[in-house]
Amino acid sequence: MEFRAPGVQRRVGGGRVRARSAHAVGLRYGGEGDAGVSALPYPEPALTDGRIGIRRWSEGDVDCVREASSDPRIVDGTTVPTAFTHDDGLAFIRRQWSRAESGTGVAQAIVDATTDVAVGLVAVTLRPQPGVAGLGYWVVPSARGRGAAAAAVRLVTPWALNSLGLQRLEAWVVPQNIASQRVLRGAGYLEEGRLRSFLTSGGKVSDALVFSVISSREAQ
Numbered sequence: 001m002e003f004r005a006p007g008v009q010r011r012v013g014g015g016r017v018r019a020r021s022a023h024a025v026g027l028r029y030g031g032e033g034d035a036g037v038s039a040l041p042y043p044e045p046a047l048t049d050g051r052i053g054i055r056r057w058s059e060g061d062v063d064c065v066r067e068a069s070s071d072p073r074i075v076d077g078t079t080v081p082t083a084f085t086h087d088d089g090l091a092f093i094r095r096q097w098s099r100a101e102s103g104t105g106v107a108q109a110i111v112d113a114t115t116d117v118a119v120g121l122v123a124v125t126l127r128p129q130p131g132v133a134g135l136g137y138w139v140v141p142s143a144r145g146r147g148a149a150a151a152a153v154r155l156v157t158p159w160a161l162n163s164l165g166l167q168r169l170e171a172w173v174v175p176q177n178i179a180s181q182r183v184l185r186g187a188g189y190l191e192e193g194r195l196r197s198f199l200t201s202g203g204k205v206s207d208a209l210v211f212s213v214i215s216s217r218e219a220q
């Protein structure tokens, strides 16, 4: 049985991208160019619920990076440039491409499905433990409060578990970030516990709440 987040439609075209095991999709670690690391796939076709979509970043998304760079809550803890220039924005987008190319994760743009305008990012990043990945996401301030993050996490979660062959997808959230916790709960993640003094952002140390979903293949 596959994990299916609540409310997620099957992607257009149906079926898995590839039914490969976690080990078969490149869960070996090393830098770009490491001969042992293979590229990770993007969803094909791109995933959408009809209102919000997630897809590979494109250079035309640079205005999304520009807006993101103006929000300290996004800049803090990501590689979004703090002092935006067009070149820095393009470099950010190329870094997102390099994650899948180097087999370290899959970062996608969250887009308005009607206009294809990018409003955020959702990224699955492999952890050192085989079959385990971390989830990260952000939405630019002008697009918040309209369900974009919730939809993106609902779309990416079953895809990552099934098509990247993960057994576990987890997210670390500061206790004050209520919106993010609601995003995760709404997508079927369970809160597992609290890691004390785990995250450091802006020079401040904070606890992290751990949320996860596990593949039904691995469920005991």
Ligand SMILES: CC(C)(COP(=O)(O)OP(=O)(O)OC[C@H]1O[C@@H](n2cnc3c(N)ncnc32)[C@H](O)[C@@H]1OP(=O)(O)O)[C@@H](O)C(=O)NCCC(=O)NCCS
Pocket (backbone or CB within 6 Å): 073, 074, 137, 138, 139, 140, 143, 144, 145, 146, 147, 148, 149, 150, 151, 171, 172, 173, 174, 177, 178, 179, 180, 182, 183, 186
């Ligand atoms: C957290 C974040 C991704 C939410 O994005 P969003 O698109 O505005 O979220 P959604 O509109 O999908 O809302 C998701 C849920 O959060 C709730 N929510 C949204 N903004 C909220 C706020 N400011 N306070 C409390 N709840 C809020 C919504 O009501 C919704 O809950 P529900 O589904 O139970 O009704 C966005 O605020 C952001 O990018 N923050 C900065 C970066 C960040 O914190 N990333 C996550 C790191 S773990």
